Amino acid sequence: MALLEIRNMTHWFGGLRAVYNFNTRIEPGEIRGLIGPNGAGKTTVFNLVTGFYTPTEGQIFFLGREITGLRPHQIGRLGISRTFQNLRLWTHLTALDNVKIAYYSQIRYGLIGAFFNTRARREEEERIDHEARQLMRMLDIDQYAHRVVSGLPYGIQRKVEIARALATKPKLLLLDEPTAGMGPAEMEETMAFIRRIRDQFNLTIWLIEHKMKFVMGLCGWIQVLNFGEIIAEGPPEEIQRNPEVIRAYLGEMVEL
Amino acid sequence: MEQLAQQLFNALQWGSFYALIALGYSMVYSILMLFNFAHGDVFMVATYIGYFVATALLGLAVLQVLPFSNIVIFVLTLILTMFLASFVGIAVELVAYRPLRDAPRASAAITGLMVGIFMETAVLALLGASRKDFPLLIPPITFKIGPVHVTNLKILTLVMAFALMLLLHLFISRTKVGMAMRAMSFDYAVVPLLGIPMNTIIAFTFALGSALAGAAGIFFGMAYPVLDPYMGVLIGWKAFVAAILGGRGSIFGAVVGGFLLGFIEILVAATLPSTMRDLIAYSIVLLILTFRPYGLFGEEYSVRLRL
Amino acid sequence: MALRKALTPLLHWFRTRFGHVPVGAWLLGAAVAAFLERLLGPDLAYLLGLGSVPAIFGLSIILKTPSLIPSVLVFVVLMYVIPTLVVAWLSRALFLWWEEQLSVPVYVFLHVLFLFLVLYFWSQVDPYRLLVLRLLGINILLTLSLNLVNGWMGEFSVSVAGFMSVGAYVSSVFMVWGFVHDDVFGPPVFPEFLAPFAFPLALILAGAVTAVTALLVAVPSFRTRGDYLAIITLAYVFIVKSTVENLDFIGGPRGFMNQPEVASFTVVFIWTVLGIWVMWNYVTSILGKATNAVRDNESAAEMMTVDTRKVKIVAFLTHAFWSGVAGGLYAHVLGYINPSSFDLRKSAEILGMLYLGGLNSVSGSIVGPVLFMFLTEILRPFQLAKWLVIPVILIYAMIRRPRGLMGFQELRIPFLTRRQQAKEEARAYGVTGN
DSSP states (O other): OOSEEEEEEEEEETTEEEEEEEEEEEOTTOEEEEEOSTTSSHHHHHHHHTTSSOOSEEEEEETTEEOTTOOHHHHHHHTEEEOOSSOOOOTTSBHHHHHHHTTGGGOOOOHHHHHHTOHHHHHHHHHHHHHHHHHHHHTTOGGGTTSBGGGSOHHHHHHHHHHHHHHTOOSEEEEEOTTTTOOHHHHHHHHHHHHHHHHHTTOEEEEEOSOHHHHHHHOSEEEEEETTEEEEEEOHHHHHHOHHHHHHTGGGGGGO | OHHHHHHHHHHHHHHHHHHHHHHHHHHHHHHHSSOOTTHHHHHHHHHHHHHHHHHHHHHOHHHHHSTTHHHHHHHHHHHHHHHHHHHHHHHHIIIIIGGGTTSOHHHHHHHHHHHHHHHHHHHHHHHTTSOOBOOOSSOOOEEEETTEEEEHHHHHHHHHHHHHHHHHHHHHHHSHHHHHHHHHHHOGGGHHHHTSOHHHHHHHHHHHHHHHHHHHHHHHHHHSOBOOTTHHHHHHHHHHHHHHHHOTTOHHHHHHHHHHHHHHHHHHHHHSOGGGHHHHHHHHHHHHHHHSTTTTTOOOOSSOOOO | OHHHHHHHHHHHHHHHHHTTOOHHHHHHHHHHHHHHHHHHHHHHHHHTTOSSOOTTTTHHHHHHOGGGHHHHHHHHIIIIIHHHHHHHHHHHHHHHHHHHHSOHHHHHHHHHHHHHHHHHHHHHTOHHHHHHHHHHHHHHHHHHHHHIIIIISOOOOOTHHHHHHHHHHHHHHHHHHHHSOBTTTBSOSSOGGGHHHHHHHHHHHHHHHHHHHTHHHHTGGGTOOTHHHHHHHHHHHHHHHHHHHHOGGGTGGGOEEOOOSOOOHHHHHHHHHHHHHHHHHHHHSHHHHHHHHHHHOHHHHHHTTOOHHHHHHHHHHHHHHHHHHHHHHHHHHHSEEOGGGGSHHHHHHHHHHHHHHOTTOHHHHHHHHHHHHHHHHHHGGGTHHHHHHHHHHHHHHHHHOTTOTTTTOOOOOHHHHHHHHHHHHHHHTTOOOO
């Protein structure tokens, strides 16, 4: 059974067709790429999968269960998490709090516990604190735990965002341009990092990227989106040679 | 039916008050993205200014001998009051908003509220002890159109309100400052390109809004002559609601919202006990905003997040 | 400048001598001072020619008749400064010993107890102080609960006066119907001596009803934020006021009185501490911190499995509940309410306290009302001038510190900080333990 299956997904913003007849199956353990020129609708696909928009037509299945029309936090609970194109950290909070809040759905005390500081709450907070620190240690960001995130370097903020996404215990992680604003050296490092977390956390990863080299080196299967439609898909070598892809990217040849 | 036609004029009159004041809220919002919570009290102060100007002008013997002295005095009062009121607006801008340009918006809201309270208390302390009656500028004449009685005051208010709105429209669309205001409401970044300092445009916006509130104050004083330091709270907040109903920052919306609120209130007052007026008016506001969260003419997010 | 220069050696002396005296010892010292004032205050005031005990450290006396400054100074030094310093100095060892021996909750409880004693003795001297302190407790509850929505959740709500109004009327009706012989509600339903015991129930009922009506503003908050939500909360205030004015059985615009005298200082103090404790617990829990996540980035919060609608509902309903409770206390402290006691100016007042103290800060929500009321009470003899001076001070405060005095930070209490640090070190090295 596929981890994620999307059938004939179409989305309209008013009179504008953002995504048209999108189909895909993502198998467990894959690193999947979604590429395309600016404004092709890549982020919209992610927003549809994670429930920020409900598709006008079509269905989305996760682990065989239909998730079309669920709200994002419900989808998040089922095991899909993501990062955002422009970091969306909770800027007034510390890195540790950013990670801890992502455990929200796993908290085993209720409002009574929150208001009256029950024993159950103290134990549970201790457990989450421990887990969150462990997670941060695995990503080498534990030394920033008590720093307010808005003051952290950009690269660290990216990692905090990934740690936060991992805290929800996802099976499928969507990364929206994980290398935005990075130089070539950091890119290499990020590729290794993504492979590592895939193995360490048993993840399936679906990423949007602009930098061809990055996608080609990392993904086993790539889909190319243009004007909301898939114009090509296949393994990296094939995509690189595909004339339609080259045409779609003509304006952005520099990036190839 | 006659009753209804009669109420129609009341609604138009109150709608004029609301619309003129609401314009001040909307114009400031369109440029600064924040509501000037002291605007209601600017209206109140302007009304008091109008009272002093009118009383002073009526005392001048020179003006009494002129032909159409009533009209001359009225026009002079209106112009002088609007002129003086605009300085109240600029003062509010200087004290409450300019120093907080980069601060969180809630802080600016607090300073606005506080300037309002300050003005109320100051007026109360200086003038509150004695009752102030707005002088009779134009003797009322009642016309009879069919079965409906209309006073010249109501007609004058309505005509002048529309004339002022037209002037405002011309100002915004034709003059350089007006165009700068429009440009600024689209994008802050273009302002340096226009060759007019940003703060000048902002001050001008406050001045314009306050001048309109001054005009509303004159018309209001002529119709309901007893002045009260808290009238800004009572009428100002309603006008604020009208601005919201129309949609934030929309000039056209403010006018429509003002008249709409006037109609709603008068209809409620005509059909239900008058004490229910506020209750129904604000309930309708709540309903409209619950189902159309961005007002009638306000823009929604281009892509609405489903949250 | 000259003043600061003159004070520097004094401050230095103070810091070296008293710098390490624990908070608890200061509280004990103040309690002893307040107790002494209760015993000897009136006589000393008489001897110094002050007439009666200066209500608020003589500050309004000084402003009104400057010639009394020497007497007031002597009074303050003899009555407050010397006993506090002496007792604090003497008892410091005791508190340092307790700090080691007692568990944190017990130690904190001890502090609250001493604080209660300070305020209790202090309030016994003068009915005016008693009133002010009770109103202060109420204002703290209002400010802190408002801070949940305006600070932690980052909305701009002005509905606090409306919430107060609902709470005040609900509790008043319950208490008058149940325990008072009233013209409208007839003879009491229950024996009158039960009134103090039923009052907590009345307050909880008041809070609960207020919370239900708060759904009117909580539900629209799902779809709209910022200015528009602010307008909805504004409309709420007007709707509540207008509704009460139209309900004749609770007096309409004339108001409602006859509330039994059940809101003593002790009762208000207990409710205030309870409110602070509950709200502190909430905002320090992960569940509560999700409110911050909704403020900083709502869509990220949703994606990270936070049920943002639930978070919003809880924030608004908690705000409403505690404002309702505060409203109930207010009604019974004053013994008379009318719809105009709960107009927008009331909201503006609470907003002033909130933004003076600072957003997103529990200690700010205590410091704000304390400072604000301190100012208003000093200026009370000047009546109108009060509302001229307060706006000016607030505007100045906003311009100098747009985030308020304590915005986004908490007061550090030394012994708690020490414990915190020890715990943190243990955690950072991966050692779990409680």
